[in-house]
Amino acid sequence: MALLTIKDLSLGYDSRVIVENLNFAVNAGDYLCIIGENGSGKSTLMKTLLGLQEQIGGEIIPGDGLQKNEIGYLPQQNLVQKDFPASVKEIVISGCQARCGLRPFYTKSEKQMAKDNMAKMGITDLANRCYRELSGGQQQRVLLARALCATQKVLLLDEPVSGLDPRVTIEMYSLIENLNREGITVIMISHDIAAAVKYASHILHIGDSIFYGTKDEYLESDAGKFFLMQQKGGEK
Amino acid sequence: MLDKLVLYMQYPFVRYALIVGVLIALCSSLLGVTLVLKRFSYIGDGLSHVAFGAISIAAVLNLSNDMILVMPVTIISAILLLRTGQNAKIKGDAAIAMISVGALAFGYLIMNIFSTSSNLTGDVCSTLFGSTSILTLTQKEVWLCIILSIAVVIIFILFYNKIFAVTFDEDFAKATGTKADAYNLLIAIVIAIIIVLAMNLVGSLLISALVIFPALSAMRIFRSFKMVTVFSAILSVICALLGIIISILAGTPVGSTIVAADVVAFAICCLIGAVTGGVRK
Ligand SMILES: Nc1ncnc2c1ncn2[C@@H]1O[C@H](COP(=O)(O)OP(=O)(O)O)[C@@H](O)[C@H]1O
Ligand SMILES: [Mg+2]
Secondary structure (H helix, E strand, O other), rough: OOOEEEEEEEEEEEEEEEEEEEEEEEEEOOEEEEEOOOOHHHHHHHHHHHHOOOOOEEEEEOOOOOOOOHEEEEEEOHHHHOOOOEEEHHHHHHHHHHOOOOOOOOOOOHHHHHHHHHOOOHHHHHHOOOOOOOHHHHHHHHHHHHHHHHHHOOOEEEOOOOOOOOOHHHHHHHHHHHHHHHOEEEEEOOOOOOHHHHOOOEEEEEOOOEEEHHHHHHHHHHHHHHHHHHHHHHOO | HHHHHHHHHHOOHHHHHHHHHHHHHHHHHHHHHHHHHOOOOHHHHHHHHHHHHHHHHHHHHHOOOOOHHHHHHHHHHHHHHHHEEEEEOOHHHHHHHHHHHHHHHHHHHHHHHHOOOOOOHHHHHHHHOOOHHHHOOOOOHHHHHHHHHHHHHHHHHHHHHHHHHHOOOHHHHOOOOOHHHHHHHHHHHHHHHHHHHHHHOOOOOHHHHHHHHHHHHHHHHHOOOOHHHHHHHHHHHHHHHHHHHHHHOOOOOHHHHHHHHHHHHHHHHHHHHHHHHHOOO
16 A cells, blocks of 8 residues: 555645646655646645645545654745744754644653754754754755654655755755665655656656656656756757 | 832732732743744734723623633634634734724723723723732732733643744644644633733733733844743843832832833843844854
């Protein structure tokens, strides 16, 4: 059984449909890239998968015993957080919150988990720094560490590299690649098709035409061929 | 001057005022950061006006204990405001402006038509600005205040981590399975309780200041949620103590003196923030 099965899903706001007839499945260990134009509904799809936005029709079926509190999420940059006084440590451990239920305080093992994830993301020395004073790349690592505290299974990332410079972008991609190698399923939004083709195992393209398939199938498809042609054009 | 203070301290009403003042200042500062950052500060304002309306109705009905009416009305309004605030269709701000100004107008109207008091303007003024009511608290009111304040502090400590998670990033909290809506509801209820409590101290027009200034001041200097929360609580208590003592010694109105102290503290914190921030860079 797949981790997530999406059947005839249509999404949008207030019954205004943005995307319809989505069908795809995400298996454990997949690296799914969602690509498409700006405004094509990528973020909306992710929010619908997370239950933040009500779907208009269709079904989202979780499998493999996936629980709501076993999902990690890295949102698209959010304005509210801009002037928030919070240290890196406080933010990372807040990823454990969903597991707490009504328990008021974090356990030792949760604190250790936060430390481990900070180490994994290479931000241990930033632990006491203020989030809003960090660079864009550092902030994304903090949010990724928080997402890792929330899950061992699935990560949903909404444009994790937007606004980062090329070097930091590559670092971020390789961090995510390593996490996927360790067995975490990754669902990532990107408008960088080159990166999608390089790292993903599966590709979902939404927009005027919807495509879902493995990376190789994508490269065989019309959209993929068009992309390859552009790449070659660029290299000339 | 000190003699005068010692003399005053022998009166129970002065001691009551200090105890109640400190507790209310402590409570009202705790959720300040959340209110400011969640853009909820307008809710505080709206609620205080609703509470004013409820108090005038209670006064007209001659209720011996107006808390029976004021508390539930304010809590229900808090829940309603939170709901409309989340609803994208009705602009939250407009809804709040409507409710709060409406409540203010009705409250004054009702007081005017039905009041038997000879000193109407005085009554209204003291409800709006808190003037002397804190010095006329009965022992029963003091106990109610102490119990509610302790409840607020305990709730805040128990839910501190959840309040942080929901305030910092509600979408993430919801997406990963935290019951954010339930905690938002809790926050709204606690805010309502705090506002009703704080009406005693500073009156309904100045409550927002009591809630927001300590948080803004602390945010100038500190950069972690914990430190901001702790410091704003300490600052709020100090300002309340200073304000009450000064008002007793100088005969100024309690509420405005406390808020003035908060404003001065804010200015000082801005200065400190500018200096240390400059050093850091
Ligand atoms: N909260 C909202 N209410 C109504 N429409 C929205 C909302 N958020 C986004 N939209 C619209 O939905 C469409 C898809 O947006 P989005 O999912 O953010 O696109 P993407 O992430 O692919 O750039 C856009 O046309 C946008 O204007
Ligand atoms: Mg988007």
